[in-house]
Amino acid sequence: MMKVELNVNGKPVTADVPENTLLVHLLREHLRLTGTHVGCDTAQCGACTVIANGRSIKSCNVLAAQMQGAQITTIEGVAAADGTPHPLQAAFNDCHGLQCGYCTPGMVMSAIDLLAHNKNASQAEIREQLEGNFCRCTGYQNIVKAVQQAQKTMTA
């Protein structure tokens, strides 16, 4: 067992976990933050995407122990304090940017990172930057539309 101290969604967290605990399992099983999904468990699908120290990462491909001292944001931490959805959450809702919804938390976290680093991303850049996230329903058209709509509201 080892002690991991990090910050999740603005709150300090200390967890005693086995050394082989993946970040996604720390989030889901120890902190009960089940919005972050495990899809492929092989770092391909991106359903487990969270933001760590300002960049999106795949939490199934990182050990919790590697994240000692990190600032983590999960899908549970992106809405405003009064519950108002993040502009990307609102846009995924408006544009029907989801079908089954399994990939959505990862898509939203990946898109938050995308717009934070490239707020004027073109449609081609949005598609390229979301390449680490799979939608098995193949609903990519509306996902890209949602990111573009959020881009407008966030830069307005």
Added chain:
Amino acid sequence: MYAFTFERPATLADAAKLAKAGGKLLAGGQTLLASMKLRLAAPEQLIDLGGIRELAGIRKEGNRLVIGAMTRHADVAESKEVQTAIPALAELAARIGDKQVRAMGTLGGSLANNDPAADYPAAALALGATLVTTQREITADDFFQGLFVTALNESELITAVRWPIPKRAAYIKFPQPASRFALIGVFVAQTDGGVRVAVTGGGNGVFRHAELERALDKSFTPAAVADVKTDASELNGDLHGSAEYRAHLIGVMAQRAVAKAVG
């Protein structure tokens, strides 16, 4: 995942000591952790290098860039220093894997792993980089020794890579569409010591291409390499592309890379 022990040393000396005792070094983990899940690797102890501050960072030293081994791909891609001094290197880093992988994956990890289809080995070999380790300095020409094999010994860590700044350089890869690994990637560099061309994705590890270098030394133009053929019998094929297809791709990627380098 199976059980293992985990160490997070704060100094290089401690990391080297643990490595000598048999631990496996963990850089970004983007290859190693996935390999461990599949039991392609099964170390009993991981030594996380993420806590050693001196291993990350980018600085210019005279006519060279020095990049710390734990510098993430995303940091190389976004670095103004790299974009200005060796734009081809920044662009290469921006196209490794996907952006989540680039946020964790590191320069040193990629070089030490020496995947036969990885991008960084092509840059290191074509630019004539020097790998600085805890024990010595190794030129890229001596470092890469074939499929996942390098000159590193068990207890040796890469600490930084020194990149001579070329006159002109470019890297073009034909990415495997799912993984973004190179089916073939060609890095061309016009250096003070002549033209150097490195090819990745051919199957047995990164290699220099003497015929392309000779042709480009005479004339650094895409037309100069249009007729340079590569012997397919020295390449490997797989379900993504035959050896003959890859041999052809080398010529095409080389022409595109030279066109890009001459702008």
